[in-house]
Amino acid sequence: MPQLIADRPILSMTSALGRIMAEARALEQAGRRVVHLERGEPDFETPAHIVEALGAAARAGETHYPDARGSLPLRAALVEKLARENGIACEPDDVVITIGGTHALFLAFQALLGAGDEVLVLSPYWMAIPKLVGFTAGARMRALPAYVDLHEGTMTPADFAARLRAALRPETRGVYLNTPNNPTGAVLTREQLQALAEVAIERDLWVISDEAYEHLLFDDARHVSIATLPGMAGRTLSVYTFSKTYAMTGWRVGYIVSPPELRPVMGPLLSFYSTHGVFPAVQSAARAAIVGPQQAVETMRRAYQERRDRMLAGLEGQGAIRVPVPRGAFYVFADVSAALAGRDVWDLAREWLGLGVAVLPGTAFGAEYGSWVRMSLATRTEDVVTAARALRGHYATATTRAAG
Numbered sequence: 084m085p086q087l088i089a090d091r092p093i094l095s096m097t098s099a100l101g102r103i104m105a106e107a108r109a110l111e112q113a114g115r116r117v118v119h120l121e122r123g124e125p126d127f128e129t130p131a132h133i134v135e136a137l138g139a140a141a142r143a144g145e146t147h148y149p150d151a152r153g154s155l156p157l158r159a160a161l162v163e164k165l166a167r168e169n170g171i172a173c174e175p176d177d178v179v180i181t182i183g184g185t186h187a188l189f190l191a192f193q194a195l196l197g198a199g200d201e202v203l204v205l206s207p208y209w210m211a212i213p214k215l216v217g218f219t220a221g222a223r224m225r226a227l228p229a230y231v232d233l234h235e236g237t238m239t240p241a242d243f244a245a246r247l248r249a250a251l252r253p254e255t256r257g258v259y260l261n262t263p264n265n266p267t268g269a270v271l272t273r274e275q276l277q278a279l280a281e282v283a284i285e286r287d288l289w290v291i292s293d294e295a296y297e298h299l300l301f302d303d304a305r306h307v308s309i310a311t312l313p314g315m316a317g318r319t320l321s322v323y324t325f326s327k328t329y330a331m332t333g334w335r336v337g338y339i340v341s342p343p344e345l346r347p348v349m350g351p352l353l354s355f356y357s358t359h360g361v362f363p364a365v366q367s368a369a370r371a372a373i374v375g376p377q378q379a380v381e382t383m384r385r386a387y388q389e390r391r392d393r394m395l396a397g398l399e400g401q402g403a404i405r406v407p408v409p410r411g412a413f414y415v416f417a418d419v420s421a422a423l424a425g426r427d428v429w430d431l432a433r434e435w436l437g438l439g440v441a442v443l444p445g446t447a448f449g450a451e452y453g454s455w456v457r458m459s460l461a462t463r464t465e466d467v468v469t470a471a472r473a474l475r476g477h478y479a480t481a482t483t484r485a486a487g
């Protein structure tokens with residue numbers, strides 16, 4: 084038999100999410116009910132006018148090879164959106180339409196990283212990042228803990244800059260940043276981003292700024308795009324997606340904005356030869372999402388915020404799960420050190436599966452998060468309430484037993 088798989092480490096990487104979902108499915112097949120807080124998949128329907136726009140565009144014949152860079156009407160609409168909402172000034176040729184945010188990140192790492200290069204990945208990070216870096220020709224990532232301390236206010240912007248400086252090596256080419264952050268719900272402030280910008284400029288680094296959750300902000304949190312800080316436009320690749328804002332995960336459409344120097348690489352080369360562009364009718368529907376009514380975005384944002392509040396309220400009265408209050412995205416990253424009692428976080432995740440609650444162990448987001456779990460709020464409100472009730476019931480009982 085011929086060798087089946089190319090001899091590349093990336094091809095044998097496994098997925099923690101796949102593992103927990105398989106364990107949850109096995110329980111469900113045995114007749115148990117499981118509440119799914121492990122996935123980050125909006126439970127809302129894509130707004131109707133976007134679906135209509137797709138049908139109309141497909142019927143109008145937008146079914147042939149696309150411009151690999153993306154349709155000009157969509158890129159022009161995005162240039163306006165970027166100026167209006169993000170404060171980013173760019174030309175349509177600086178925007179490339181991608182197969183979701185994942186593909187945008189793939190392009191960014193491909194464009195910037197070569198053999199022996201390193202990207203510093205602020206952690207905890209979205210679990211696809213190690214794989215996306217793994218597809219480059221010999222570059223590596225190194226994680227630098229940041230979001231928990233920034234979120235909880237235990238690291239000042241000056242300390243953050245110092246931590247970054249201390250972590251940099253000669254081979255470090257850039258920093259991967261994600262705000263609002265998956266999984267912590269941290270939303271970095273202008274001052275915190277300024278600290279990163281200062282170091283990036285000083286050491287001449289690229290910044291890959293993943294803004295997938297830019298519209299999912301709670302309370303008074305404000306999103307700042309790092310590309311708008313002085314000196315950053317020429318060194319930042321900003322990544323966006325329609326997946327989360329418009330509940331369009333299955334449509335696979337996102338975009339990346341990069342400095343004009345990267346024009347020949349991002350569209351004509353990388354986008355063309357990785358996917359040959361994005362389905363044109365989907366791009367027309369994406370344009371309808373951008374230029375059409377935005378009420379659905381606000382309705383979903385409110386629902387996520389309400390679920391966050393229901394989760395926090397539901398977990399009150401127990402001392403085993405500590406939840407720093409998320410300010411954005413749609414996850415709760417909970418400190419479960421008190422619940423672990425010396426066990427591995429996977430053992431805890433299995434115990435919770437037994438209670439009917441599937442969560443993702445924190446180690447999926449970085450090796451150092453072995454006493455954390457991520458719970459997604461992108462599931463029905465009833466499920467969030469049920470999960471919080473089950474967990475509180477479990478730990479309240481456990482505490483009573485221990486006390487008695």
Ligand SMILES: Cc1ncc(COP(=O)(O)O)c(C=O)c1O
Nearest residue numbers: 183184185209265295324326337
């Ligand atoms: C931080 C972050 N970036 C990017 C993405 C990519 O999303 P998509 O490829 O669906 O656009 C996700 C999805 O979960 C994410 O959490």
